[in-house]
Amino acid sequence: MxxxxxxxxxxxxxxxxxxxxxxxxxxxxxxxxxxxxxxxxxxxxxxxxxxxxxxxxxxxxxxxxxxxxxxxxxxxxxxxxxNLGANASISPELQKALDAQGGKDKLVADLKATALSGPGWALLTRNRRDGKLHTYFIAEHHLGLPIEQDLLLVLDSWEHAFMVDYGIKRPDYINAFNENINWAEVSKRFAR
Ligand SMILES: [Fe+2]
Missing domain, CATH: 1.10.287 (Helix Hairpins)
Structure with a gap:
């Protein structure tokens, strides 16, 4: 196919x-x-x-x-x-899960730190083993991805995602990403 x-x-x-x-x-x-x-x-x-x-x-x-x-x-x-397209609408279920782990801002800050760990991908997932939210870093597209994850929020941290607009200022790009998260889409993934 x-x-x-x-x-x-x-x-x-x-x-x-x-x-x-x-x-x-x-x-x-x-x-x-x-x-x-x-x-x-x-x-x-x-x-x-x-x-x-x-x-x-x-x-x-x-x-x-x-x-x-x-x-x-x-x-x-x-x-x-x-998961881009600013939408602040978080489902009550996702809000509860975020709050149980210190709140949305804490997890978004951890996702940012994950994305700053190198070129690759930063993920916010629900780990099916412990049922909790986790952040993980993937190098290239396939190295370091833990199994048993539901992918909730995906952040591209390769240079090609931001060099045109931000040069080497990866943190500024990630701040812009964070302003544009579609939380309604993240909530939909969480509900699956
Ligand atoms: Fe990309």
Whole structure:
């Protein structure tokens, strides 16, 4: 099955304070590239010879090694774009979970610190093992992602997400991100 990239043009035209159209357009182009590569990898895997996998090299092995990069690169971006669009509406259930762990501001501050830990992704999740909210850092798109998580809020902390608008000022970008969180979408994910 081929994946179709989604259109997020509704985020342009000043819908997000602190995000220029040029920044968003370049990010959309990059996201579409991951979807195209995911389709390419899946179609090549369907044809690849899986009878001689090899740690050093085989076409099949390399495709397998990079499959999660393109998959997560595609769908982490969708989660990111979809949790943007300032909306302060938090469900009572999510509010309760946030309050039980020191409040929204504390967790958002921890997500910021997570995102400042390097280029990659910062996630706010519900950990299915302890039922609590957690923040985690993913390098690239696939390194360090703990299993058993419901992804609630996704923050892209790669340079391409902010260099056009903020240069090397990652903290300023994260502050802008925090101003544009769609808490209604986060609440919807929490309810699932
Ligand atoms: Fe990105």
């Amino acid at each position: 081929a994946y179709e990239p989604k259109n997020y043009d509704h985020l342009k035209g000043g819908a997000l304070k602190g995000f220029s159209d040029s920044q968003l357009d370049q990010h959309f182009t990059l996201y579409k590239g991951y979807v195209a590569k995911l389709n390419e990898i899946e179609s090549k895997l369907a044809e690849a010879d899986n009878t001689k996998p090899n740690y050093s090299f085989s076409e099949y092995t390399e495709l397998k090694r990079r499959e999660a990069v393109a998959f997560n690169g595609s769908f982490l971006h969708e989660l990111y774009f979809e």
